[in-house]
Amino acid sequence: xxxxxxxxxxxxxxxxxxxxxxxxxxxxxxxxxxxxxxxxxxxxxxxxxxxxxxxxxxxxxxxxxxxxxxxxxxxxxxxxxxxxxxxxxxxxxxxxxxxxxxxxxxxxxxxxxxxxxxxxxxxxxxxxxxxxxxxxxxxxxxxxxxxxxxxxxxxxxxxxxxxxxxxxxxxxxxxxxxxxxxxxxxxxxxxxxxxxxxxxxxxxxxxxxxxxxxxxxxxxxxxxxxxxxxxxxxxxxxxxxxxxxxxxxxxxxxxxxxxxxxxxxxxxxxxxxxxxxxxxxxxxxxxxxxxxxxxxxxxxxxxxxxxxxxxxxxxxxxxxxxxxxxxxxxxxxxxxxxxxxxxxxxxxxxxxxxxxxxxxxxxxxxxxxxxxxxxxxxxxxxxxxxxxxxxxxxxxxxxxxxxxxxxxxxxxxxxxxxxxxxxxxxxxxxxxxxxxxxxxxxxxxxxxxxxxxxxxxxxxxxxxxxxxxxxxxxxxxxxxxxxxxxxxxxxxxxxxxxxxx
Amino acid sequence: xxxxxxxxxxxxxxxxxxxxxxxxxxxxxxxxxxxxxxxxxxxxxxxxxxxxxxxxxxxxxxxxxxxxxxxxxxxxxxxxxxxxxxxxxxxxxxxxxxxxxxxxxxxxxxxxxxxxxxxxxxxxxxxxxxxxxxxxxxxxxxxxxxxxxxxxxxxxxxxxxxxxxxxxxxxxxxxxxxxxxxxxxxxxxxxxxxxxxxxxxxxxxxxxxxxxxxxxxxxxxxxxxxxxxxxxxxxxxxxxxxxxxxxxxxxxxxxxxxxxxxxxxxxxxxxxxxxxxxxxxxxxxxxxxxxxxx
Numbered sequence: 001x002x003x004x005x006x007x008x009x010x011x012x013x014x015x016x017x018x019x020x021x022x023x024x025x026x027x028x029x030x031x032x033x034x035x036x037x038x039x040x041x042x043x044x045x046x047x048x049x050x051x052x053x054x055x056x057x058x059x060x061x062x063x064x065x066x067x068x069x070x071x072x073x074x075x076x077x078x079x080x081x082x083x084x085x086x087x088x089x090x091x092x093x094x095x096x097x098x099x100x101x102x103x104x105x106x107x108x109x110x111x112x113x114x115x116x117x118x119x120x121x122x123x124x125x126x127x128x129x130x131x132x133x134x135x136x137x138x139x140x141x142x143x144x145x146x147x148x149x150x151x152x153x154x155x156x157x158x159x160x161x162x163x164x165x166x167x168x169x170x171x172x173x174x175x176x177x178x179x180x181x182x183x184x185x186x187x188x189x190x191x192x193x194x195x196x197x198x199x200x201x202x203x204x205x206x207x208x209x210x211x212x213x214x215x216x217x218x219x220x221x222x223x224x225x226x227x228x229x230x231x232x233x234x235x236x237x238x239x240x241x242x243x244x245x246x247x248x249x250x251x252x253x254x255x256x257x258x259x260x261x262x263x264x265x266x267x268x269x270x271x272x273x274x275x276x277x278x279x280x281x282x283x284x285x286x287x288x289x290x291x292x293x294x295x296x297x298x299x300x301x302x303x304x305x306x307x308x309x310x311x312x313x314x315x316x317x318x319x320x321x322x323x324x325x326x327x328x329x330x331x332x333x334x335x336x337x338x339x340x341x342x343x344x345x346x347x348x349x350x351x352x353x354x355x356x357x358x359x360x361x362x363x364x365x366x367x368x369x370x371x372x373x374x375x376x377x378x379x380x381x382x383x384x385x386x387x388x389x390x391x392x393x394x395x396x397x398x399x400x401x402x403x404x405x406x407x408x409x410x411x412x413x414x415x416x417x418x419x420x421x422x423x424x425x426x427x428x429x430x431x432x433x434x435x436x437x438x439x440x441x442x443x444x445x446x447x448x449x450x451x452x453x454x455x456x457x458x459x460x461x462x463x464x465x466x467x468x469x470x471x472x473x474x475x476x477x478x479x480x481x482x483x484x485x486x487x488x489x490x491x492x493x494x495x496x497x498x499x500x501x
Numbered sequence: 502x503x504x505x506x507x508x509x510x511x512x513x514x515x516x517x518x519x520x521x522x523x524x525x526x527x528x529x530x531x532x533x534x535x536x537x538x539x540x541x542x543x544x545x546x547x548x549x550x551x552x553x554x555x556x557x558x559x560x561x562x563x564x565x566x567x568x569x570x571x572x573x574x575x576x577x578x579x580x581x582x583x584x585x586x587x588x589x590x591x592x593x594x595x596x597x598x599x600x601x602x603x604x605x606x607x608x609x610x611x612x613x614x615x616x617x618x619x620x621x622x623x624x625x626x627x628x629x630x631x632x633x634x635x636x637x638x639x640x641x642x643x644x645x646x647x648x649x650x651x652x653x654x655x656x657x658x659x660x661x662x663x664x665x666x667x668x669x670x671x672x673x674x675x676x677x678x679x680x681x682x683x684x685x686x687x688x689x690x691x692x693x694x695x696x697x698x699x700x701x702x703x704x705x706x707x708x709x710x711x712x713x714x715x716x717x718x719x720x721x722x723x724x725x726x727x728x729x730x731x732x733x734x735x736x737x738x739x740x741x742x743x744x745x746x747x748x749x750x751x752x753x754x755x756x757x758x759x760x761x762x763x764x765x766x767x768x769x770x771x772x773x774x775x776x777x778x779x780x781x782x783x784x785x786x787x788x789x790x791x792x793x794x795x
Contacts, residue, residue: 139615139618140615141698143697148695148696148697163774252694255688255691255693255765255769256768256770257522257525257526257693257765257766261526261527261528265527327768327769327770330769330771330772330775331770331771481772481773482619482698483698483772483773484773486694486696486699
């Protein structure tokens with residue numbers, strides 16, 4: 001069944017296939033390079049014990065639609081693993097296995113995703129079945145779960161030959177908060193909106209927009225154009241701020257002090273602008289379903305232009321100098337390469353995918369609201385190394401500045417409509433499924449909601465781009481020096497809590 | 502007197518490096534004496550020891566500190582002469598420092614941490630590569646002057662006339678680079694990083710604390726001053742008055758510290774694998790002096 005972004009489907013309209021049919025359909029759909037899985041999850045059927053509905057959402061970038069495939073299975077069935085055919089499905093099957101004991105036969109890496117492997121026996125997360133080696137020449141290095149820069153926890157286990165990394169395994173789950181369940185438990189709209197802002201603290205606008213779209217589409221509310229434009233401006237502004245901060249981080253990791261200091265300085269006016277707009281530098285409370293508390297005024301538009309006029313020349317000068325400096329280039333060129341083939345296999349999304357020559361940008365392929373009519377071309381790099389990912393940030397910042405300028409022009413032409421009759425509480429169609437895709441700065445964010453007979457949430461599923469991309473990092477560092485790991489890690493800049501939920 | 506001058510220089514050397522880096526970043530930066538305050542603070546703290554490390558871990562910092570003190574004894578500052586000096590004392594100098602390094606390495610290995618093992622391997626490799634550069638350099642100067650003691654070499658260095666300044670310039674560059682490698686500064690190591698995987702020296706002292714840490718910091722400061730004293734020795738040999746020499750000595754210390762600060766501000770660190778090549782280049786530069794003298 002074909003759906004588009006932000007569409008609501010009645011559960012009764014969904015065709016549930018037998019698992020065999022489901023298997024071959026998913027398999028076939030993923031055989032095309034322009035298709036990738038945006039989410040794949042199971043929903044327990046409350047009436048029948050051990051029965052689950054599987055939903056697989058496969059976005060097709062060429063046709064601009066999303067394939068919704070569904071199946072009903074029993075957890076006692078022996079299901080053929082789809083991961084064995086398409087590696088990109090590995091985290092989804094692992095999640096289902098871990099949560100519901102659904103057995104996938106032939107899964108090549110059926111390890112826990114967020115919990116300990118023997119959780120039901122009271123196992124501890126410290127006890128994880130790492131890939132082991134038995135060799136005199138090789139050695140293991142364990143890093144974490146406490147991060148050296150005390151950001152977020154995650155455990156990295158390297159197998160090295162001298163200085164060279166042969167294998168990296170990443171164990172996550174230390175940040176698991178059960179946020180998907182909280183969405184179902186907390187009934188108030190404001191509670192849910194606040195939750196969505198806290199899925200990943202660095203992608204507040206991205207996740208909050210995705211949730212707002214879910215709530216609005218489930219209520220059957222047509223989001224006015226001016227509101228969508230304002231959200232797009234916020235989303236692009238977040239991209240500029242985080243990318244600038246990341247460039248500073250990349251400079252820190254190659255010990256290029258000038259870049260670190262200058263980009264760090266440049267990030268400040270970008271997040272301070274958010275504070276002027278909504279009172280929070282991380283844009284908390286800016287995006288709310290059915291409304292906005294902070295209208296983007298003429299004055300804010302003018303202030304944005306002033307801020308950018310000061311920011312842009314310095315930013316361009318610093319970036320040009322950085323990408324011109326031999327000592328920096330020698331660190332980032334040909335470091336941490338992800339080939340296009342690998343990127344396709346593991347289903348990379350967002351910035352790292354675009355850096356490996358894979359055009360995956362939902363702003364172009366599955367646009368919502370304001371992105372539908374704005375002229376915009378995603379940036380693609382082909383080398384797939386740290387250089388490409390750093391350069392990508394530089395060019396995306398410039399592209400986002402232009403995009404915001406166009407959005408502001410569009411906003412001025414759009415008439416502000418009255419939205420005082422919009423719903424104030426959660427009001428959703430019963431027994432429906434809604435999907436929302438948003439391109440955050442890190443990549444594609446996917447939220448899916450399913451409602452019950454009363455229109456209350458029965459299931460809320462969140463997918464941060466990090467879910468796909470952590471494996472990309474593990475592959476990128478193979479064959480590199482272990483001292484280059486931090487710079488590879490920074491160039492991906494993935495979220496721990498976005499993955500752990 | 503030389504000993505006191507070098508000790509004095511060691512007190513402000515790191516302070517200048519940090520200050521220069523701060524100014525290059527557009528910050529005001531901490532006081533010149535901040536590193537000294539930090540060391541003073543550390544010396545008043547107790548040390549924490551892991552229960553898996555042995556006595557080697559406990560004595561290593563003290564021995565490291567002691568070896569640097571001993572090495573300081575043979576280095577002269579112009580007319581003041583060194584505390585002790587004898588033929589071949591430059592070999593004593595190099596191996597006294599090497600002994601200190603050996604103890605830091607086994608001290609780090611004693612903790613059985615995989616990070617510290619990695620750091621030790623790197624430190625050992627780079628020190629080994631630096632050694633030929635140092636010996637070729639000082640050996641050539643010995644060949645030039647006909648002496649094998651620091652005091653005599655520096656005193657007699659300028660007998661060959663103007664060309665000696667060319668040797669001095671190359672030698673100063675090589676010594677400055679050796680100094681930066683030995684003290685684990687950029688571009689070989691990054692003392693500021695928080696990432697254990699990329700560290701060399703910093704990662705080896707992760708487990709040290711309190712007094713031990715203070716000793717290690719001060720030993721590093723003294724090593725800095727020690728190498729720059731050698732550089733100063735190349736230039737102040739034929740200055741006749743002691744006060745002029747003292748001014749020049751401190752001038753060269755300050756300039757060297759500023760060079761270190763500027764290098765660290767405006768370039769990125771080398772990839773670990775390129776460090777070895779870079780260090781070998783120093784040996785070839787030292788050879789240049791050797792052939793020049795021949």
